[in-house]
Amino acid sequence: MTSLPPALFRRWVHVREEDAAGVRVYRPADRPLPPARGREGIEFRDDGTFADLRPGPTDAPVASVGHWTAPSRTRLNLAYPPGARSTGAPTGYEIVELTPDLLRLRPV
Template sequence: MAEPLPPALFRRWVRAREEEEAGGPRVYRPSGYPLPPARGRDGIELRADGTLLEWTAGPVDAPVRSAPGRWTGAGPARLRLFPVGGEATVVELVAATDDLLQLRWP
């Protein structure tokens, strides 16, 4: 049985590329966090019921939400993401606090 995931994880997160380092994990901040302006911030939303939503900049630049995908646990601090129309990916949960999410993609 894997250790429980932090409750802070389950919310809508917005990508903060300006805080990322080359080769490092992707950095996200909670929706509503005062991020500087950027063209096309993507985002991710994990819900406790296993729903995965992805956010991207839409055709007229307003953020758009994907159709619901799924996520499951995949061992300690690992999540398996099943985005709609995409390949399943196992990501490492590096940090999940009230104001910071870090996910390492393979």
């Protein structure tokens, strides 16, 4: 497995109003964000797991834990648990940009 930048391993919140050209924008969950109802998120963990965070019935995040692999420093392959995601969900991402305050991912 390829080593990934340490900045990736945290909880990220999808800031959909910043998305552009098929690239999803995420900000750290501990940073102030514009108000929005039911934001999605993702948390990458250095043990090879990730938590896919979706709004639950009360808009609080509900996590599905899966596994990631990294064939390169800019590519993540995702494996979701059975029934955790609907058909057509991304099975991977290209890391377009990663800084301590920004994660830009292109679904692949």
